[in-house]
Amino acid sequence: MKLKKAVVFSENPAAVPGLCAVAAALADEIVVLAVAAKGAAEALLPYASKVIWLGDQAEGSMIEDYVPALAERILALAPRLVLTGTSSRDRCISARLAVRLGAGVITDISGARIGDDGTLIMTRSVYGGTASATVRAAAAITVAVVPEGVFGEAAAGAAGRFTESPAAPEKNGIERLSVDVRQEERGNLSAAKRVIGVGRGLGAGKNLAPVEAFASKIGAELACTRPIAEEEALMAKNRYVGVSGLSIRPDVYIACGISGQVQHMVGVNASRVIIAVNKDAKAAIFQNCDYGIVGDMNKIIPALDELL
């Protein structure tokens, strides 16, 4: 049995169809609240039962300034569930809404279902990815912060109704002075199809060059374990995978000189194929890979590079 109603809101209209896919699995009626250009709000109609358009974002305002207006409309709709995205703005909005709605919040969910007793049950990663917690909603309203792509895309096909409910922004003592667009400083590891992970078996930093050469040959991004980033400082901190770091799901993950402790593996378990190179035949990684070779990564990788 599904919930009666879910409300979806994101600062980014492009994230809304994905959120609606999750909402559709959990609730019969999906109401989208939109603060956006009218065309962008109308484009969401195929994903929802109803789109309530609060108007385009006012000049000089921040989207966060619409929290009071959003809260007022959500309270009137009285849904069991409110879904939003994981951007910093959506997170800020989710927390402020939760207080105004008297709601519980479950963030970064990895799964969601309705329990036999009709309660909402969600899973999320805790302790830096060491474990997954199953959390039951206990308040009248629950706000869920939902990562993109975890639940797939929504099917367009609903015939939503469009209603207008003009709202004004309400500042809370914060003025935006300026905005700069930043340069993205890293390759997108989370989206990479192939990733080579480097662990302590690397030894000295000079051994990194052949691995980089091999990575560029097979079109792979480089990642590492926590010690390589934090203790050895051989690679950037935003490249370490596992507990408290990134979780990746490439097509092929090649673990080089990585022992395969749980703390690293939680970040790569979703890879389609895991290939391991490690000189210790007893390394845990060999229990948890598809193909493994027992040997020194600093000999194997150049040899592979030559053979491919």
Add this chain to the structure above:
Amino acid sequence: MNIIACYKIVPFEESIVIRKDRSLSFENAELVIGQYDLNAIEAGARLVGEHGGELVALTAGSGEVENSKLRKAVLSRGPSRCVTVNDPSLTGADSSAVSAVLAEAVRSVGEYDLILCGEGSSDLYAQQVGVQLGERLGLPVINAVTSIKYSGDRLAVKRIVGSETETLSVALPAVISVSSGINVTRVPSMKDILAAGKKPVRALTGSDIAIPADRTTDTVETLAPNQTERKRQIFEGDGADTVSAFLQAVSAELR
């Protein structure tokens, strides 16, 4: 400027033991100050160092908040005193409960201009408490802040949102969640650590502070993830024949 920096005592995730049945054992887990909370304490220490005023550290939890070694570790990083809220019902408390308790507790701390929180706790990492706290207090509140400058009666803060960096002017008093990139945290000196032992601590309990009776969420179960079944075709040795046999096996995946 008077500042309150909030922190949480958490189990160090690398020291959590995973049992055969995938449940977690915290028996031998080492307790630490939340990694991201250290950034909040550091940001507060730097602002007070530059502009004067007092930095007070505030935490809410159960027995772990009384850990004297960790309290000293917090006080060695700049705060002049520490306020702890200890109530057994706060074991595993969710963000709604923690932010509600902190909102009550700040009244016991005294006058403040700014409350700083880390982006999230390093155990549950809901990234909610700072913003919820600000909203409960009805104050200007913002997250993802990467720098803070104090001028006049306002703050100029930078905030990273997606591919944008925005500069905001924030009226005081305010509540700010700082991102981990805001600073590199200090390593306290032996002198700082010795001095920390003499700094005052105010220990509050559920009889001083209203603790919410109802939970908004219940954690039913916490388990390590299931490992995916793998093929486990293992080749032994780094000789040319073995490498080429290995390559043969993986070539379909790599070409």
